[in-house]
Amino acid sequence: MTPDEYVEAVLELVERIPPGQAMSYGAVADALAERSGRASARLVGAIMSRHGSGVPWHRVVNASGGMPPALAAEARARWLAEGTPLRQDRVDMRAAGWWPGEGM
DNA sequence: AGGTTGACCGTCA
DNA sequence: GTGACGGCCAACC
Numbered sequence: 001m002t003p004d005e006y007v008e009a010v011l012e013l014v015e016r017i018p019p020g021q022a023m024s025y026g027a028v029a030d031a032l033a034e035r036s037g038r039a040s041a042r043l044v045g046a047i048m049s050r051h052g053s054g055v056p057w058h059r060v061v062n063a064s065g066g067m068p069p070a071l072a073a074e075a076r077a078r079w080l081a082e083g084t085p086l087r088q089d090r091v092d093m094r095a096a097g098w099w100p101g102e103g104m
Numbered sequence: 105a106g107g108t109t110g111a112c113c114g115t116c117a
Numbered sequence: 118g119t120g121a122c123g124g125c126c127a128a129c130c
Contacts, residue, residue, distance in 0.1 A: 003127080025112055041112040042125050049111045050128085057111075068111055 001036050009036060010047050013100060017059040019082040021098035022091050024063050031100055065090035 001009070009032050017023055023031070025048070026041040033039035041063075048057055058078040061067055066089070067075045079086055085095035 026114090029112090038126085040125050040127090042110075043112090043127065045111045046127060047111095052111075060111080062111075063113060071111065 006032070006036055006038075006043075007047050007051055010044055011051060011055050014048075014052070014055045014057070014060055016100060017056065017098055018103055019056075019059075020084050020096065022059045022061050022065075022084060022093065022096045023098055024061055024065075024093065026063055027097075027099070028060060059084075061091050061093075063093075065093050065096075 010028060013028060013031060014023075024041075025044045029039040029041045029044045044060075048060060052060075056078075058067070058071075058075040061075075065087070066072065072089070076086075076089055078084075079091060085092040
């Protein structure tokens with residue numbers, strides 16, 4: 001799998017996350033590891049930073065259920081808009097956590 | 105070629 | 118709950 005294909009795979013997966021649910025960067029990396037052979041949360045973060053503008057990036061959060069300060073306000077507004085389970089301005093991953101294969 | 109940086113994560117204190 | 122550390126891997130000096 002080439003780097004470009006990996007980017008595509010990440011964006012595809014993010015687009016499949018249902019509204020009101022979320023995955024962590026690590027979960028995305030983990031889910032793709034099966035067919036990409038590599039897993040790096042940091043790499044997924046870098047990809048989202050560079051190519052994430054066209055996908056529902058607010059459905060990908062860090063392991064704590066939050067986002068860096070620069071994006072926290074925008075992300076919170078979107079979570080509220082689609083009814084994502086929150087807990088103190090962080091996504092409640094216990095309730096909102098999603099994995100490819102569910103809901104299909 | 106080597107050093108830093110970053111939308112990250114698990115572990116240990 | 119917080120903070121330090123090491124591992125991670127591509128992008129960018």
